[in-house]
Amino acid sequence: MMAFYFLLLGREALDMIHDGRPAFLGFGIGLLLLPLVGVWVVYSTLRAALAHQRLARRMHDEGGELDTSGLPRDRRGRIDRDAAVALFEQVKAEWEADPENWRTNYRAARAYDYAGDRTRARETMRRAVELERAERTRG
Structure with a gap:
């Protein structure tokens, strides 16, 4: 087409x-x-x-x-906003402790997405990809 x-x-x-x-x-x-x-x-x-x-x-x-299986969900199946924000705060602490690790950036990007902040989720995922690529090339 x-x-x-x-x-x-x-x-x-x-x-x-x-x-x-x-x-x-x-x-x-x-x-x-x-x-x-x-x-x-x-x-x-x-x-x-x-x-x-x-x-x-x-x-x-x-x-x-991220294990989101036990988090409350709304009628559309999305994670409850308060639960998503609480999850984000937990993941944010992990990320702040190790911001140069692609894994913590990946988890933060997912948490941003669950919390509804798509812009920061994309930015953080982009950073996770860059960090993971650098890790792979260093071997």
Whole structure:
């Protein structure tokens, strides 16, 4: 489906560029750039997802995943807000004791997510990925 979209956009963009009028030329160039931006976004998203999955697998194998099974949940199945905040405070203390460890960053990112702070969850998970990658390259 995406290939069809890229081909259609590419053809329209080339038609606009060949038209020769300045406005069409600008729109044509913009249309050629859109698929490139789209590919970059898809690539970045997949790369991040695979990195997060690798960390989750390692944490699971090491027994370091957060245990949320006993926490109260709302009717939608989400962890109760107060319980998520309490979990976050516990994990935050672990992270503050060892902020350069990818495992504590991973756990903090998960706790941020459970507490509803998606922005900090993404930032902290990004840091966990960087730290884990550095650990792997050091060997």
